[in-house]
Amino acid sequence: MFESIRKHSKFVMILLFLLIIPSFIFVGVNQNYFTESSQTVARVDGHDITQQDWDNAHRAESDRLRAQNPTMDAKLLDSPEARYATLEKLVRDRVLAAAAAKMHLTTPDAQLVRTLREIPAIASLQKPDGSLDAEAYKALVGSQGMTPEGFEANLRRELALNQVLGSVSSTSFTTAAQLQQAMDALYQRREIQVARFDASAFAGKVQPTEAELKAFYEAHTNQFKQPEAATVEYVQLDLAAVQQGIVLSEDDLRTYYKENAARLAGPEERRASHILINAAKDLPAAEREKAKAKAEQLLAQVRKDPKSFAQVAKANSQDPGSAANGGDLGYFGREAMVKPFEEAVFKMKQGDISDVVESDFGFHIIELTGIKQPKVPSFEEMRPKLEADLKQQQAQRKFAEAAEAFSNAVYEQSESLKPVAEKFKLSIHKVENVTREPAPDAQGPLANKRFLEALFSADSLENKRNTDAVELAPSNLVAGRVLSYAPAHTQSMDEVGEKLKQLYVAHQSAELAKQEGKAKMAEWKAKPEAAQLPAAVEVGRDQARDLPREVLDAALRAPTNALPAWEGVDLGNAGYAVIKVNRIAQRPAQDAQVLEQQKAQFTQWSSMAEVMAYYEQLKKTFKVQIKVPRPQ
Known part of the structure; x- marks a missing residue:
């Protein structure tokens, strides 16, 4: 199993990414859209994925990623690797969709509602009465190029697809013997001796001549290339800058408090349990009547003995998301449930059991088990939040006007940023050595x-x-604007100056250290009794002893079929190391807490391997063919 994980580690990471971060954007497929001119790039379950499908999917995914991270490099998004990852995701979606259809997997309404409520951006849109701000919700999903109906349909579909692989990952378990064997291999200890040959110890032996420095410079001119760079200044206009110019009066705050106190306190929430008898709205009338009769029968049963509601729900409810919990749906606000269900719940008194409620999903019997009434805080308690919220709202309303004025100012007075900075009370930021490509530590603009x-x-x-x-x-x-600019160039020897000598000495010192280290290792291997090595230490993946990573890896990779084993490690400009592996040491006993952590880790690895194997089997079942070569 570990060999399989090692060989397919890249695939496992991609697969986990797809499982952990569900994509709410799905590119639909119309089989009639295909034309002879649209090249087939993959095939799943007898259905083609065309070049057009791939292009559309990659465009949608790139737009989504750019919306989440505006600073993302466009070249990265359109790299061959990124495009191939999109194709693999298309294939994955088709495979899971085929499997879900074959298994008749669906997403119950209650599960969809719970998932929506767990999305922070949606949960924040609740109004004072607990209902969802429909216009704000529509705008939110519209920013992703979707309608609420389309978003919910895609989410419902994604949840159904995740059940395919989720059913495998959730059933993984680990035996004590498996854990012991795996952890002994992973955290094996070895007794080693390490001799270091530090480059710095050889620096005194390096006395370069002018000719040697010149030859080194000419052989390493790439090290002295300087990219084009500019000194720039810029100004930034954001909501915070617009807010600085907003002054609120006491009347503004008190009016806002009166209008919004209930909303700021939070919505009323109600807790309910239900028994659902499934009956899709397109079911024949006779079948729906049969389902309704079943619901009426169960209603009579729970009204006769209200305390049996949870037990009856467990035995009879056809909502798999809540039946196991006695029908409990938890607390929710308005517009979290379908309309008929919501209307019934918010008319009931605590402890009531409803009549049979009909919805598009079937027939519900509802028990109201709790009511949360929000406490309205005082004006003074809410003052800081009132000021922040009101300033934020006014800034958002004024930003469009400010943005137009800002854009006009930088264009019309293009010789300086001072006028626009003074107009909007903005700071002018000056930065040197700015390059065309973002620096690794670059932030902000x-x-x-x-x-x-x-x-x-x-x-x-x-x-x-x-x-x-x-x-x-x-x-x-x-x-922004450029104050000064230097084109790309290679520094001359005179410009490099003392740095050239330092680089030469470092390079030659490292070479001398490597030569000495290799010579000593050959000598010690031939005559082990003459080896001059430091005291032995025990090392492992969880006990590095401050050794460089290269040294630790070499010590743990060294073959142990014939001990002692010798390994030489090139440490680059730091020098060289010689390792002698004496023996495999017994792993120390672990306390209960560490063992539990290791068990959880191994179970996760085991689950990953099982999911990977199951997905590979699904690809065979549904005859997956990818006709595009993977980028090298």
């Missing part, structure tokens, strides 16, 4: 590819004019 492209445009570099306003993210604009 200088990590944004589009802004850097604007700064390094021909007009900006040649004329030193302000850039146009660039949108970093919603309600976040930046404009």
